[in-house]
Amino acid sequence: MSPALTPVQESPAEIQPAGFTPSVNDLAIKVGTVNGSGSQSANLAILRALYSMGIPCSGKNVFPSNIEGLPTWFHLRASAQGYVGHVLDPRILICMNEATARDDVLALRPGALCVYRDDFDLDPRTLRGDIQFFPVPFLKLVQEAYPPDKTDKLYRDRLRKVVNMVYVGVLASMCQIEMEAIEWGIRREFPGRKARAGEVNINAAAAGFRWAEASLPPERPYTVARIPGSWNKILIEGNKAAALGVLFGGASVLTWYPITPSSSLAEYAEDFLKHHRVDANGKCSFAIVQAEDELAAIGMAVGAGWAGARALTATSGPGTSLMAEFVGLAYFAEIPVVIIDVQRMGPSTGLPTRTSQGDVLKLHMLGHGDCRHLVLLPGSVEECYSFTIESLDLAQRFQTPVFMASDLDLGMNLWLTDPFRYPDRPLARGKVLTKEDLDRLGRFERYRDADGDGVCERTLPGTEHPLAAYFTRGTGHNEKSGYSERPDDWKRNLDRLARKLQTARPQLPAPVVDDNPHARVGLIAYGGTHYALVEARDLLAAEGIETSYCRVRALPLADAVFQFIERHERVYVVEQNRDAQLQTLLHAELCGTLANRLIPVNHYNGTPIAAENIVRPILAREQSPCTSGWPVAESAHEIDRAHPSCEPSTE
Amino acid sequence: MPNPATITVHDNGHSFNLPTLAFQGLPSTLCKGCGHNSITSHLIEACKSLAVNPYKTIKMSGIGCSSKTPAYFLSASHGFNALHGRMPSVATGAMLANHKLLCIGISGDGDTANIGMGQFMHICRRNVPIVYIIENNGCYGLTKGQFSATADLHAHLRRPGGEENQVPPFDLCEQAITAGASFVARSFAGDKKQMIALLKAAIAHRGTAVLDVISPCVTFNDFEGSTKSWDWARAHESPLHELGFVPRLPEIEVEQTPGEPVRVQLHDGAWITLKALRHEEHNVSSRASALALLEESHENGEFVTGLLYLNTTTPNFTERLTLVDTPLALLSEDMLRPKPEVLEKIMQTL
Structure with missing residues (x-):
């Protein structure tokens, strides 16, 4: 294999950021807070409010590998078009953390709005003049809503959390998010016994709202408006969705070792199993073991799979490396086992709280000697659920390790999705003789x-x-499983x-292909890149570039992927890794000059990929086709037709 | 007349005859005179004499000379020759899938004390039901005699100018006791009577039963002065007690015999009897006493054998997990997959 590693560089300098124009239902908000300050409830309340107004929305937590004290950001997006991928430039910035306020403000695009705490030492208004600033008296407002209580030892701690609700109210006013929706969202975040705390938080939001109504200028450039009609969605992280897959996929043994970002998957699964798979006598139809390390985790899963359990383990990149020897054994001894890899940035510990698609190639070939594995690539939270079930069945049917390669963006962020459907097939048992x-x-x-x-x-x-x-x-064996070193x-x-x-x-999940008969350009992507890619296609179309799209959902690659490449002159392979890992696999299997049609687009800075990360490099290529690395064309005629000014490459 | 070529197996309310061949295995491919071969024949004897059900038995091993052993006994049982040092995790997983199986794990000193020390300690800590036999010869046989972590201090490699071992050995019985194994014994491959009694007791025990068996390597570690040699072990073996095993048989009521210092009932109703030969002060149910005894034996240059520690009351791992009675591997779909209403209800909370 010799992949042509000439990734298209993202070049933000090439395109000057333009200011925003006023918008309705096209909202991007960035909230900068301190890790551990309890802003999650505030952010989720906004997300739920937007959802209840019928507006497609998403929320992403960009957080450090830290428990308390380091900067963390929450990105909220609402889009009438249903774009829920990451967006690079927020229209509104909420600065709750002075440590990052300067950088966050300087990174804004002209025309953005910045809300900040008026008790900062820094005056952000001195930093630039092309955005609007709104200092908010957070402390005063929160203390109005939640007066100091000397009898409550936890008051200061609670206040630190409640203060976040003030920006919820300010945003409600700024963006015309309905306060009833906000209240509903807050109540959802404080169910049952937490209801009293919920009312305190509602008061804090109301204080922020009232202040903003009275104090902000009347212009409201970035707003939302209820989209009529009914819709029934759920809000869920990929890890929780996969945990539901564990529950409804009939998994009976789950072994794991804590590692970000997969730990919550096992913890959610444990919670679900303990609620729904314990009989009236308190007996469990499952076993969960937190192992001493990933070697033991996979060892137990392999032992359990061998003895007939539906066994799985969940981990992330470094864990899969430790599991490599067992995976090689399970492949060769033909033992059903499922390994969920919620990918994060490597190598090594890398960026444990940042997303990546950097394990794909390794997972496909993990082991020693000749190994090829089944790898499922979920592209949504729904697929995190259904592919977990599918993986458990595939492992039984094919008596082999099956990987499900999710990622941190899918796994740990909240996504709106249709409610999951109950599995429509019985559990697969494979060829087990009684x-x-x-x-x-x-x-x-x-x-x-x-x-x-x-x-x-x-x-x-x-x-x-x-x-x-x-x-x-694991040694050489004949059909009767007797030891054999015979070459044949x-x-x-x-x-x-x-x-x-x-x-x-x-029999693996087939690629999802959206063919555009007018398109010469094809796009291939997989996993959580999907959302940014859908948006990127619309943006490219607006620039006159029609595209087709093939979303790969499993390895080894289906024939349909190769046929897709055959139908398009140029195919951009969009991945969240540096080394164009999927493209490497495509190169290995494509015949003749087909491989030359592939152009890698790679995003690997740890943030979830945004539509812009796809559009910019593709536009650059498509608009100046003579730059080096332009693919070899099939014939001079085609070149003439497509780009009359180009000379065919002589490579 | 019982047919000597068959053995009657009683299991779970039914019984059937199996040819004795079902208790044997393939011919050994280990060196002639290897202690491991003796252990294998003791194991076969113990299984035959207890009439264990081979169909409900699994044989697990890691990698090394010792780990070939599962091929040499109980041919009617499933076996799994796994990874070097990782047998404990595979055995644990198998027992989670089917807690009704009898698990016999065979490991060596390199497989356990070197590469597998972590998993060994953790299987002891969890008290997973397994008979964990360490065929301990102090060296790596398959890769030509390198030291393991149980090699004698100052031993020399068996080759011209062979290097000296500069670091003291682990005592795997001490490790097992410290880690939480509920049955810890030491024996010598050449002591057939004691070995068979200990093996039977270990099989009847339902928890981690560690048997550290000194098993001379005739090729790489059977020379004068080696504490893992046939001669040394025979000369220095100091059995703690005369060990008896009385299986639970419906027609025999076990009676207390006055004068016998220790009698312990095992999980399946069998009894072991320990008639002290020396160390009368040793309390088999005390970890402190067992550890003191082992430390003392090191100081005295003795090789204490017998049952060192036994705890029949601590729950084993599968009991702690409160599994349903049917093995997880055999659960039907209605046990494994909750009803559609459950999914609907969960969806409403999201």
Whole structure:
């Protein structure tokens, strides 16, 4: 494999940021706070309010690897068009953290609005003159709503959290978010026994709202308005969605070791399982073990999968590295096991709280010797749910490790989505022979390909039959699972494993292709890049560039992906990693000059990819096609037709 | 007349005959005279004499000479030759999937004390139900005799100009006791009577039962002065007690015999009897006493064998997890997948 690693550089300097124009239902807000200051409830209250007004919205937490004290940001977006990807330039900045106020203000685009605490030492107004500033007396307002209480030892701590609700109210006024919706959102954040605290928070929001109504200038450039009609959505993180997949996928053994950003997946799953899979006698239909490390976590999952459980483990990049030896064993010994990798920025500890798609290539080939694995690539929280279920079934059907590669952006951020559907298929059990099957067949060889699909029959330990037992090993083995160093046994087995992969390939989630008959340009992406990509396509179309889109959902790659490339002159492969990992795989399998049609677009700074990160480099390429790295065309005729001024490359 | 070629297995209310072949395995490919081979034959004897159900038994191992052992006994049982030092996690997972199985794990000193020390300590800590046999020869046989972490201090590698081992060994029984194993014993591959009694007791125990068995490596570590040699072990073995095992048989009522200092009932109703030979002060249910005894034996250059520690009351790992009675591996869909109403209800909370 020799991937052409010439990623298109993002070049923000090339395009001068323009100011904003007034907008309705096209809102982007950035809130800068201090980690651990309890701003999450405030942010979620706004998100829920926007949702209740029928406006598509999303919220992203950009947070440090820290428990308390370091800067953290929350990005809120509301968009009538349904764009919920990351956006680079907020229209409104809320500065609650003086430590980052300067940088945050300087990064704004002209025309933005900046709300800040009037008790900062810094006066942000001295920094620039092309944005509007609104100092807000946060402390005064919050103390009106939540008067000091000397009998409450936790008052200061609580005040620190409640103060965030003041900006909720200010924003409600600024953006015309309905206060009833805000109140509803706050109440949702403080259910049950927390209701009393909820009322305090509502008072704080109301104080902010009243102050803003009285004190802000009348212009409201960036507002929202209720979108009539009914819609029924849920708000959920990918990790929680995957945890529901654990619950409804019938997982019976979950082993894990804490690692950001996957820990919450296991914790949510534990919570769901304890609520819904414990019988009247307090007995559990599942086992969860927090292992001593990732080696033990995968070891237990492999042992459980071997003995017949629907077993899985959840981890992130460094954890998958530790699991590599076991994955190689499970691949070769053919043991069902699911590994969920919520990807973060590596190498090493890297940026543990920042998102990435940097493990994709490694997961596909993890192990030692020839290894290829099934990898599912969820592109939404719904797919985090349904692909977890699918992974558990695929592992049973194909007796092999199955990866689900989610990422921090999908996994830890809240997304609006339709309510999940109950699985429409029974749990897959795969080719497991029972005592009765063995009686009927009168024979059993663990690694004999009876059906010609590469998938063999297996028995579970505990099967009371003289034919049932076999010896599982990572060493060379023959069809009867006996030790063998014979060259023909070895090769036959490896070839069968390749055949098994081919059997599985068309049964994986198919790519989602949106073909535009007018498009010469194709876009390939996967995972959480989807949302930014959908938006990018509209922006490109506005610039006169029609595109088709192929969203890859599984590895090994489906034929439809290659056919998609054949139908387009240039195909941009958009990924959130440096090394164009999916493109590397495409290069390995594409024939002839097809590989030259691929152009990588790579985003890898730790923030979720935004539409702009896709549009800018593609526009640059499409508008000046003679720059180096322009793909070799199929024929001079095509070049002439597409770009009359270009000389065909002589490469 | 019982047929000597078959063994009657009683399990879960039914019984059936199995050929004795089902308790044996493939011929050993280890060196002639290897202590491991002796352990294998003791193991077969113990399984036969208890008539364990091979179908409900799993044989787990890591990597190394010792870890080949599962191929040499109980051919009617599923076996898993896993990764170097990682057998404990695989065995744990298998027991989570099916807690009704009998798990026999075979490891070596390198597999346990070097690469696998972490997992060994944690399986002891969890008290996972497993018979954990360490075939301890103080060296790496398969890779030609390198030291393991149980090699004697100042031992020399068996090659011309062989380097000296500069670091003292781990005592794996001490480690197991400290970590929380509920059954810890030491024996010698050449002591058939004691080995079989200990193996039977370990099989009847339902928790982590660690058997550290000195098992001479005839090729790399069976020379004069080696504490893992046949001669040294025979000369220095100091059995703690005369060990008896009385299985639970419906037709025999076990009676207390006066004069016998320790009798302990195991989980399946069997009894072990410990008639003290020396160290009369040792209390088998006290970790402190067991550790003191082991430390003392090091100071005296003795090789204490027998049951060092036993706790039959602490719950094992699968009991702690309060699993449903049916093994997780065999649960039907209605047990594994909640009803649609549950999903609907959860959706309403989001």
